[in-house]
Amino acid sequence: MTVPTVKPPPDRFDLEVELLIIGAGACGLIAALSAKETGQEVLVIEADAIPSGSTALSAGLIPAAGTKLQQAVGIDDSPAQFAADIQAKAHGENDQELVDLLAQNSADVIDWLAEVHGLPFSVVDDFDYPGHSSRRMHGLPTRAGAELIDALRSAAERADVDIICARRAETLFFADGLVHGIAARRPDGGVETIGCKRLILACNGFGGNRALVARHMPEIESGLWFGHDGNQGEAVLWADQIGAATRHLGAYQGHGNVAHPHGILITWATITEGGVQVNRAGKRFWNEAQGYSEAARAVLSQPGGEAFAIFDARIATIARQFEDFKRAEVQGAVKTANTLDELADALGLPADALSETMDNIPTDGTDGFGRTFGKTRLSPPHCGVRVTGALFHTQGGLQVDSSARVITRDGLPIPNLFAGGGAACGVSGRGDSGYLSGNGLLAAVVLGRIAGNAAAA
CATH class of the missing domain: 3.90.700.10 (Succinate dehydrogenase/fumarate reductase flavoprotein, catalytic domain)
Structure with missing residues (x-):
């Protein structure tokens, strides 16, 4: 893998778009759907031959509190209780604002995907997941992440979202505190430059990068890598170069x-x-x-x-x-x-x-x-x-604000750079003991929805 770099923007780009999204996993596709319904010009690039990512390897279950589906089967739940469960599992190590943001927006995302895009969610109501005080896991019929990705890709196709696969982002063009675009490598070895007004990093974590795993989470270094091999950590490596803040890189x-x-x-x-x-x-x-x-x-x-x-x-x-x-x-x-x-x-x-x-x-x-x-x-x-x-997946990553904008080490948002999914810091505390079932997909879908909407503002 080529080491991700940051460079000043070129004089001209091969292609320019309003909103560019790196990654066609759950976060990237939901961000694209959200942005597209506001009328934005959206382009998604994906390193794989077809959209998959870590989501496709998971059970595809999304925890959400207060959904219409829960209400229909008589499950009493609330965002406040969900937030309390998240913090209890993570021993209070998470940023409360981020926890509240995810818990309070979780039901809206599920209801929107079900009602607007026709995803046939149902609640897993025949057993309890550790740490959840209510039955709030929502999944598609096969309870498989591959089905979730396929459904989201189909929804994106119906919405005329442009997705270009087999393009791995290698260079971030950044100057004067703003993102200007990226360079991506094609399968034939050639490089394309794409300029953008706004960029959403929905790319990946870094579990597939054994050097980063050894550095940040040595206790799991010998474990089987069961995640997606594309998780090479471009987002956190770019963060070091542009002065972006990261948090909980030891969480997984x-x-x-x-x-x-x-x-x-x-x-x-x-x-x-x-x-x-x-x-x-x-x-x-x-x-x-x-x-x-x-x-x-x-x-x-x-x-x-x-x-x-x-x-x-x-x-x-x-x-x-x-x-x-x-x-x-x-x-x-x-x-x-x-x-x-x-x-x-x-x-x-x-x-x-x-x-x-x-x-x-x-x-x-x-x-x-x-x-x-x-x-x-x-x-x-x-x-x-x-x-x-x-x-399976890393949980630390770039720090974001309530609009999913990436934060600098000085605490200021980068105006046109957003992050979600594996690229952003999740809500699992500092290590592994704070992982509540579904945290990864929760952050992916909610931050994807928020980023897609915020990028249109």
Whole structure:
């Protein structure tokens, strides 16, 4: 990869537009839709051959509080409670203004996408996500990020948004405190310069840049990289060169339930509904209720950097609403057995130890790790998956104001530069323990909507 650079603008550009958006993930496409409906001339450039990004690798679930869909199924929720949940998970380390901004605008984005652009969202109402005090996850029918990206791309096409793929931005033209455009490389090696009046960075995080990961989050450096390889950190590297402020570069979304060696995300519903994780010795090793991001580090600390998710057929039925889980079953990652001894044999675990571990799970009580279990016990047939810990996405990035404008280190906004998605600082605090399910997509869709509207002002 060419190191991103910042240069003064050229005398002339190959192409000029009013609003340029770098990145055709969820943030970039939503920003484009928002800007287009105000009448702006919009161009989106995308490094991949087709829009995908980290969103396509996720479950595509967006948390939002107070939506019409929640109201329709009798779920009582509010932006204030959502904001409180975000801060509780992040130990109060987030900027309260940003947290409130995301929570208060979350419902409007979901309602707008559903009503104006026809995205068939529904609420995940059959299990709870760690840290959320209400059922507020909204997803499309397959509960897959690829479906979300496809739906957003189709909406952009219907709105006549221009998207040029296979163009990776390499140079930011910046002078006199303003962005003037970018230079992007074509697949044939040639370079095109694009001038713009306003620029939205909806490009990526930096999880695919191993040098930046080692520098900012060494505790996850050895984890499987499960995100999008295009996440090379152009935004934070440009920030250093133009004096833009960054924050929480050590924050990340991990996942400690990735089928190994298949590399398929196993929904955390397998755990929240009563499942557990054990190590190679057949023993539990932590409080799984803390969440799947925390699980990444916990699992990597075990022998071989692996663990085994143990659940049952009842939980597997819930998990099958996710395409990833069904794919894992097809590929043989999910083992099913009528007894624990048979499951232990299928997973290569010591049968006596696994049986003892499962017998010691309390019924309607709290265990020695501090996890509270309900009255429903795991029962045959039993299921299990060999898993490992992975880095999915970075959560730190450029600081933005309430209009999604990038802030300088002096605290002043750059008037025509906006950021969202992986390029902007999210709301997960300083490390991994503050990641609340859906934070990444929440910041992507809300900041994308705000940036697209603000760039039209």
